[in-house]
Amino acid sequence: MEEINELIEQRIRKLEDLRQAGFEPFGGAFYAEDHASVLHDKFGSVSKETLAAEPVSCSLAGRVVAMRDFGKAAFAHIQDTTGKIQIYLRKDVLGEKYALIKKLDIGDIVGLRGKLFRTKTDELTVEVDDFVILTKSLRPLPEKWHGLKDIETRYRQRYVDLIVNPEVRETFIKKSMIIKAIRDFLEAKSFIEVETPMMHPIPGGATARPFKTHHNALDIDLYLRIAPELYLKRLLVGGYERVFELNRSFRNEGISTKHNPEFTMLEFYIAYRDYD
Numbered sequence: 162m163e164e165i166n167e168l169i170e171q172r173i174r175k176l177e178d179l180r181q182a183g184f185e186p187f188g189g190a191f192y193a194e195d196h197a198s199v200l201h202d203k204f205g206s207v208s209k210e211t212l213a214a215e216p217v218s219c220s221l222a223g224r225v226v227a228m229r230d231f232g233k234a235a236f237a238h239i240q241d242t243t244g245k246i247q248i249y250l251r252k253d254v255l256g257e258k259y260a261l262i263k264k265l266d267i268g269d270i271v272g273l274r275g276k277l278f279r280t281k282t283d284e285l286t287v288e289v290d291d292f293v294i295l296t297k298s299l300r301p302l303p304e305k306w307h308g309l310k311d312i313e314t315r316y317r318q319r320y321v322d323l324i325v326n327p328e329v330r331e332t333f334i335k336k337s338m339i340i341k342a343i344r345d346f347l348e349a350k351s352f353i354e355v356e357t358p359m360m361h362p363i364p365g366g367a368t369a370r371p372f373k374t375h376h377n378a379l380d381i382d383l384y385l386r387i388a389p390e391l392y393l394k395r396l397l398v399g400g401y402e403r404v405f406e407l408n409r410s411f412r413n414e415g416i417s418t419k420h421n422p423e424f425t426m427l428e429f430y431i432a433y434r435d436y437d
Contacts, residue, residue: 168301175264176297184261186297191272193222198243200277201285209279219287221246222272222295224324225265235262236286239271242330247286248273254290261294268298268324316418343407343427352403352429357392359385359409370413372422385411393430405429 179186200219204212223239223246233252238245252259265271273292280286302325303314315322315329322329344354364371366387376383389406396404410426 165301169299172266172297172299172301175266176299179261179264179294179297184294186269186294188293188295191222191293191295193220193241193272195219195221196243197221197223197239197241197246200246200287201244204277205285207277209283212278217277218274219277220272220274221248221287223270224298225267225269225271228265228267230262237265239273247280247284248275248289249278249280249286250289250292254288255292258292261292264297265294266298266301268300268302269294270296270298312418340407340425347405347429350403352405352431353401355393355396355401355404355406356408357386357389357396357406361386365391366412372411372413387412388426389428393428397430397432402432403430 176186200221204217221239221241223241226238226240226245228237229235235250237248237250239248250259250262271292272295273287273289275287275289275291278286278288303321315326323333348354360374360376360383362381362383364373364384364387369387371387372385374383374385375381388410389408393404393406405427406429407425407427409423411423413422414420416422
């Protein structure tokens with residue numbers, strides 16, 4: 162714990178140094194026009210000679226996940242939402258701004274502009290013409306980027322889990338795609354999506370235990386919904402023939418990695434049909 166605190170103090174000192182030098186490390190917008198994986202897809206097979214003869218300019222923003230400083234030059238890897246790419250920084254190109262390299266830490270977020278080239282090991286790399294520190298990370302990433310293994314920390318600090326475990330980010334993306342596919346399917350079948358009350362005056366869900374709250378203005382007890390069923394059926398009574406809701410529901414019960422008190426549930430109803 163003392164080692165972690167010392168690392169945090171070092172980063173805070175670097176933050177103060179940046180501000181004294183006139184740089185705000187929690188600055189404004191940076192409009193990146195490219196992403197790492199897109200550059201790899203488009204130019205991953207382009208030869209060193211072609212890139213030298215026909216320079217490709219690019220701009221990126223991402224988190225520094227690895228760095229090697231050689232004095233007058235430095236290599237680093239940055240990671241954006243799509244993947245990682247190597248960058249190359251030279252003192253004779255960046256001038257006085259190269260001094261900012263000494264204030265960079267793993268986990269910092271930078272914005273940069275430069276041109277693509279290939280290194281001696283044939284790795285696609287961005288030679289940086291200009292860069293800015295967009296966010297100074299005051300806390301070190303866990304296990305020096307070897308991955309976050311502690312399950313308790315992973316679930317309590319999802320943002321850290323997303324940074325260090327790419328497969329978790331992919332899971333979230335797949336979930337979003339699945340939800341979109343469900344919506345597209347139902348809407349193609351002429352269902353309309355609705356939103357019904359989250360707070361109910363009477364607890365439903367049979368024997369499931371609800372979360373209870375109090376509405377001060379109305380001075381009544383309300384319950385977070387366990388299911389939207391009754392309100393969806395009322396919409397059928399009101400004249401709609403096909404309705405669905407894909408939203409959050411709640412059960413004040415046990416918790417595990419497979420059972421959460423707050424969860425996403427789909428319910429849909431259609432009039433004049435049976436299971437056949």
